Amino acid sequence: MSNIFELPSHEEPGRDWTATERERLERHAAEILAALGLDLETPGTRDTPRRFLQALYDATAGYDGDAKLRTLFPAERPEGVEGRHAQIVEGPIGFYALCEHHALPFHGRAHVGYVAGDDILGISKLTRLVRLYARRFTVQERLAEEIADGLVELAGARGVAVRLEAAHMCTAMRGVEEDGSLTVTTVWRGFYDEDPTLRSEFLTLTR
Ligand SMILES: [Zn+2]
Known part of the structure; x- marks a missing residue:
């Protein structure tokens, strides 16, 4: 990896x-x-x-x-955010992906939260990370998992939260689902797994 x-x-x-x-x-x-x-x-x-x-x-x-993803921003942790509750939340990041079951698009918005390890990523890097995995044949759940694992791998994040909401053309275009229905996926890594306060803070910030 x-x-x-x-x-x-x-x-x-x-x-x-x-x-x-x-x-x-x-x-x-x-x-x-x-x-x-x-x-x-x-x-x-x-x-x-x-x-x-x-x-x-x-x-x-x-x-x-994506070669540019390795070029990290230097850690610029502002004073007072050393603690485990100091999460950084970015988004919405728009994305387009292709459903691997039908090869039709699903698209929506990603919110990414993380507790920084050694590196802090700018929003442009997070956008690149989301697109690296979105521009493939995939499913929404795996996309969220890969973004989360990528952020741990890339920046040594001590906790990661990813929330994706997306509309799936394979259902919307064929009238299987009501127009406008969104599928929401949330995955947690590290501190977010352990800390319900962090999770609810993230969800409040991204709703
Ligand atoms: Zn599909």
């Missing part, structure tokens, strides 16, 4: 497509889109298979890692 922030993970083979592979994938995409009913012979849709593939490629860029 030590190099996930800086190196292409290559967990998923074939992110570096050759021109031949790309053409083949575009043909497959065209076949699927046409079978669903899309007319690919119009000026506006001729390039849709290529754009569709590229959009999915960009939306899953989290598999390529």
Whole structure:
């Protein structure tokens, strides 16, 4: 897990497509889109298979890692926040992910709370951390767990709280759920696991 922030993970083979592979994938995409009913012979849709593939490629860029995440802000703990109750809460951080069950988007807002260890992270780093894991095929629960574990790994946080609220297109677009319904996931690490006061403070700050 030590190099996930800086190196292409290559967990998923074939992110570096050759021109031949790309053409083949575009043909497959065209076949699927046409079978669903899309007319690919119009000026506006001729390039849709290529754009569709590229959009999915960009939306899953989290598999390529994020080198900049290792560049930590130096610890700048303000006076009087040494204690275990000194939590830092950031958010909302918007995110878009792809549900691994349907390959359709779920999107929403993340709030991240932590009790700093050696390092304090700026909001831009937290945004990068959320996106590193969101821009993949995933599920909401695992996304929250990975963000929490990433923050422990990256910054040595002594406690982490992650709250995600998201709308899932795989249910919303097909009318399975009421429009506007949100799924909420919360995970705790370290001090938050042990301390209900810290948890309720976090929840109050993020609602
Ligand atoms: Zn789904």
